[in-house]
Amino acid sequence: MPQIAVTALLTVKPGQGATLETILAPLVAATRAEQGCLSYIPHRTAEADRYCILEQWESQEHLDRHLATAHIAAFRDASAAIMESADVTVWTAFDPT
Numbered sequence: 001m002p003q004i005a006v007t008a009l010l011t012v013k014p015g016q017g018a019t020l021e022t023i024l025a026p027l028v029a030a031t032r033a034e035q036g037c038l039s040y041i042p043h044r045t046a047e048a049d050r051y052c053i054l055e056q057w058e059s060q061e062h063l064d065r066h067l068a069t070a071h072i073a074a075f076r077d078a079s080a081a082i083m084e085s086a087d088v089t090v091w092t093a094f095d096p097t
Contacts, residue, residue, distance in 0.1 A: 003038070004063050005091040006055035016082040017048030023078045024051075030071040031055075036062025063090070 012020045024042055031040045038056035045051075057063040066072065 001059040001061075003093040004057040004060050005093065006053070006057070006063065007089050007091070008051075008053040008055070009085075009087040009089075010051040010053070010079075011084040011086075012049050012051070012079075012082050013084055014049060017044065017051075019082050020051065020079060021048075023075060027071050027075045030069070031066060034062070034066055034069070037066070060090075060092075 010020070021044075028040060028042060031037055036058040038058060039054070040056075041054045043052045043054065055063075057066070
């Protein structure tokens, strides 16, 4: 099964970076403990209003389970009021050789 990578590009409303980071803390901890999570690393711009979460999963099945968790639902609910945009892309590893 090919590994899966995810880029989640998040933009929050001006001045809401610290709020997002507080909301992200429990999500990151819970996600890193999930079976199949190879890495889950949040990044931010210097302005702290644009974020990128780089994820790696053992398989699409593991990612699908992650997306159905209570901590993802809680993050979506808690961040809805401060989020300007979210662009999530799923990438599948391949060997071009």
